[in-house]
Amino acid sequence: QVQLVESGGGLVQAGGSLRLSCAASGGTFSFYTMGWFRQAPGKEREFVAAISWSGSRISYADSVKGRFTISRENAKNTVYLQMNSLKPEDTAVYYCAADTARWLTNQAVEDYDYWGQGAQVTVSS
Secondary structure (H helix, E strand, O other): OOEEEEEOOEEEEOOOOEEEEEEEEOOOHHHOEEEEEEEOOOOOOEEEEEEOOOOOOEEEOOOOOOOEEEEEEHHHOEEEEEEOOOOHHHOEEEEEEEEOOOOOOOOOHHHOOEEOOOEEEEEEO
């Protein structure tokens, strides 16, 4: 059983930056593809980014390409999401998730097996 804990959320002005971290425990981190999702009020949870176990495969949602960067440090059991040029529409609860299909970068919520509790990101205009 893998436990995931996000940190680094907060309030930022439009155009600013935040870095989210997700620390994993209870499993072998390198066995998993790691993903970031987000959910805004009244909306469904949506894919943001994913990174395969080795970092050789990375995927981004079109809405964040060129602004967000996903990375991981397997030695620290941690995945990161660097968010730059933030927009008010990026406001959401951000979740990290683990997928046992570690060679892929799946984008569907149902493909992921473990989830964190979420971190609030609020971007003011």
